[in-house]
Structure formats: structure tokens, C-alpha cells
Amino acid sequence: GIQVEQSPPDLILQEGANSTLRCNFSDSVNNLQWFHQNPWGQLINLFYIPSGTKQNGRLSATTVATERYSLLYISSSQTTDSGVYFCAVEDYSWGKLQFGAGTQVVVTP
């Protein structure tokens, strides 16, 4: 099946800093989604982004499907941005979502 790799595995940021999270995938995909899991465990869909760029407040995401990667940008980070960020892809052959292992983000005051 398709391999999904996220980097870095861990990230510590000071409040106000910017950061970039990366998701690489090993084959062509139908769709790609970014999720945030907050410290209480709730998973929230951030972006549904099979290609192109989207922005939502301080977060934005870009997927370059032809080069098999997606980037999630966090600008002016806040402590509420802490948690784990997952990307998930739907591959053509399997038709199901495959998750990466996630990036653990800690934003300190």
C-alpha cells in the first residue's frame, strides 16, 4: 500500500513562531486531508486538499500532487495549536484513507 511519511516527528515552538510540517506520499493519491488532534484527543479536519493551496486563518496548506507532497503552514503559533497533526491520503488502488504517524507540536508561552 501507499506509504505516508510526516516530518518532523516532533516540533517545539515558542508562541508567535512560524513553522512548516511536511507530508510525503509514495504514490498517486485521490485525496489528501490534514487533521489536528488536540491534547484532549479530539480529531478535527483542517483541510481537504487533494491539490493546490488553501488558507484558514493562521493555517494554510499546499499540496503538490505531481511531486507527492503536502505542506501545512502554521503562522504566529499559539498555545492552542499544540497537539498532533496528521495527514491522510486516499490512494487509487485501495480506496481507503492511509494516515501518517503524525507530527507532535508543542507551543510554549
Add this chain to the structure above:
Amino acid sequence: NAGVTQTPKFQVLKTGQSMTLQCAQDMNHEYMSWYRQDPGMGLRLIHYSVGAGITDQGEVPNGYNVSRSTTEDFPLRLLSAAPSQTSVYFCASSYGGLAGNEQYFGPGTRLTVT
């Protein structure tokens, strides 16, 4: 809308016991799925359903059963609990019958098997 709901939030089982994790959604989503989350491994798909009466296996189906008699409900049954099934379980749904459409997750069930 309540979205995706799961019960119970926490459960402790003894090895060999059986139980059912409940999942319901009120968004009329056709696609529903169950994942388990273990430390450092992301989420892995257990079973999924593309509509009432249709279910299929995911990546890690052994030890679990599902059924989908209505669009709203998708229970997950543990047949004979084992310590390896200690995990956090998430139910998710999306519109249409596609996994790749925007997924909505329930709050999770934390299961411990002793």
C-alpha cells in the same frame, strides 16, 4: 447536529470478555469507519462501510466484527478481548460512499484490556 457520537468514552475489560463500541452519526453520511490509534502509529483502519448493509475489512480487522443495519449506526464488536486491543478507538463518517471525502471523527473510546 450532534455530529459523530461514540459510547462509552472509557472502558476496562478483562481478557476474553466481549463488548460493543457504539457509533452514531446524524449527518446522513453513507461512509463510516472505525480506526484504532496506538502510540507512534497514527490511525489504522479496522473496518468500514460504504452504506447500510455493506461492510468491508480495513488494515487490522482481526478480532473485530461490524454490521451496518442503518445509515446512522455502525457498532464495533470485540469478540474476545485481548491485551493487544488496548487502544483508543475512533469512529468517523463522510458524505457519499468515499473514504476520501472530508472525514468527521467522533470523540473516541479509550479501551484497556487487562
